[in-house]
Amino acid sequence: MRADPMSGDRMSADRMSADPMSVDALIAAAAPGVRPPTVTRRDVVLVTGPWLAGASSVCEILARRLPELQVVEAGALRHGEVATLTVFVASATAPLTPSDRALLERAAAATDAVVAVVTKIDVHRRWREVLEANSAVPVGAGRVIRWVGAAAAPDLGEPRVDELVEAVGVVLADPDLPRRNRLRAWEDRLAAEAGALRRDADGVGRAAAVAALGVERTELLRSARRDRTERAVTLRTGLGAARIELGSLARNRAAALRDELAADAAAVTRRRLAGFEPAARERGHRLLAEVDDAIAARVAEIAAGVGLPVPPAPGEQADGPRCGPPGWRAGGLEGRLMLVLGAGFGLGLALTLSRLLAGLAPGLAVAGAVLAALAGAAASGWVVAGRRLLRDRAMLTGWSATLAAAVRACADQRIAAGLLAAEAWLTRELARDEDERAAATAAALADVVAGLRQHALAGARATALAERRLPDLQAALVLVRAELCRAAGAPEESAAGAAAESAAGATESTAVDEMWRTESFM
Template structure:
């Protein structure tokens, strides 16, 4: 290894390069006598390469098309030939990049200057275009040449002198080596950046997936909570309607019983009413249990824990208290009615059979007493029926309030229990 190459390698390896840069392989050593001639089609690169072989016998001049023969080596100089017909194009600039990837010494040559008088304008335009393409080409020297003119000798002196001077300079080899290192390190940096970019994209994709999963989870949780709340509201409406219907039906049945009550069954009516109230409460509670069990099964949850036995509402007895003043008034009215009946019967008997006046008086007295007793009894029974009917209205109101409160409390407790199960299931599914 020559001294310039060793100095360049020492400069690079002595720097603090870690990570991906430290893993970059060193570039191949440049060949100090190898000259590569490249250029687009019809630019005269082949003729220029042949002419340079004659003028530079100490160098190996190759053309880009036969570069495969020297694969693995780096030229000391790249001569880029372009025609004086027209300025460079973007594809020509990319061709320079490929040919001089590991070489710092690049010489631009405008060929066929013997037939194109405006070659100097083309050369100036090429210099500007190539410098605009990449800053590294701002210091590229440009010369005109004619490798195989139609008349006269080849015009190569300026190009040959430039190549001989630059190839003899030891700094050229060092700069080429540094250019090779720059390319390798830039490739390592680009690979690291691509890896980091790919990692960031994967992380961003994971974040997006996680956010989408969280949104889906929150949406599912919200939908389940809405479904649970909606079903509970529907169950509450149905159960409240059932409770009202049961209460109304019981009130109608007991009112019919109270309308036909007799003195013998009057005292047992309150106990019968309390039994019916207990039966209605038990039926509503059983309906609540069935409704909540079906709701939990529809949502895939366990049935809520059973509630305690329902407590019947306090029902005071019917106010069938003593009615002394009213009874006295009724007896007075009954006595008057009975006296009138007795006088009527007595006069009727006396008029029909004057000899049976005494018997008519006795019969009228008995009929009057019987009428008085019947009137007093009927009036008391009708009063008791009216009292019981009003009492049944109070019982129905108390029962309706109790069963509606029972339904609301049971549904609220079920909502708490089922919501807890739902939250626990969601946590276990995460």
């Protein structure tokens, strides 16, 4: 049900009696369903004002001058309690500031009876100019505030509060005061409820939440794409770097093994010839084991870099390097030539010694010949054995190079096979992990979309509620303000102006942005 904003001027005087309950009935008829104000009206005089304005002094002097009244400061009222009369204290230092005006509006939001006082007029000569400027400040529709000057606690002389005491008495003696206060409480209630509906419908606070959800959605998608790309690139580059590093390691270690074996072969003795091959093969196996450990460590680093578990260890490796035994050759042309040279050297030494001994001791020619033959045979054996050892050393040196090459080939094969197996396993695990992360991202996106839809639904519900309830609230608010203007004794033009101003303010746009209805969140 809507009420005509100007219907109040046609109401009978008995309907607009001083009974506050008639106000509730009037508003209930204009806006059915609106809850009445929940404030508790206390029969006290509230004294409040900005800091250092002198509110405490005014409260104290009023309590002494008006002992029949209960005069309190703001801290004496509990939440939900309002005073019958509000005395607002402002300093004569300067006119009201925006913060002072806001304090006055809050203090008198549910109370129509307000007396404003400019204090400290004993020390500020221009207090009348300040009072005149403050009197021109509008504070609510239909509110008539009487401004007076006072000196509640002067430095010299008696307090000057007679005009203030008189103004308080006049306001409290008004028989229409309860109804005016009730109308003002209704205005505060209706304005607050209408403002809440408008803010809710306009999406105040909801737009920021939607923007935050949109940022979260964008960040989720960007993070998912970035992580997927970064992990794939990290895996590829890690495996490529591992191939280079492990290949270099195998090459350097094989070259070191070849040099070490060549040095050992050049110094091997005949007694150590038989043990050279097993020892060399064992060193090759140790090198391959070190390469396997390096492969496992590098693969573990790569897996940790992409956030995956370490791949399982490969099974038993194939046999070691494929290298045959050293080529021991007992005969052949080289052996026969070595025997001939050794025999020739021994024969020459025997003949030389036999002639030498025969010349020195002719009687011992036979014994000298035997001794020379033995020495020639020993020298021939020594030459043949030494030449054979040098041949074996040369052969072992060549075989060491062959073994080192075979070890390197085997290491390269193990590196390639190990990294290939690790790449296959890590690629499968990365794909599985990406699927899990994609599912988690999808769930998070679903939550974000659900939140956006909830905000959209909340906006639609708030708009529908505002469209349904605001007209009644606006009509009731216009009616209340028009009644306040008439109760304050404003002329008909002022009442009509207040009603028109209220209607204009009440018809502000309450529709939410089309984004709530049309934007797709997917």
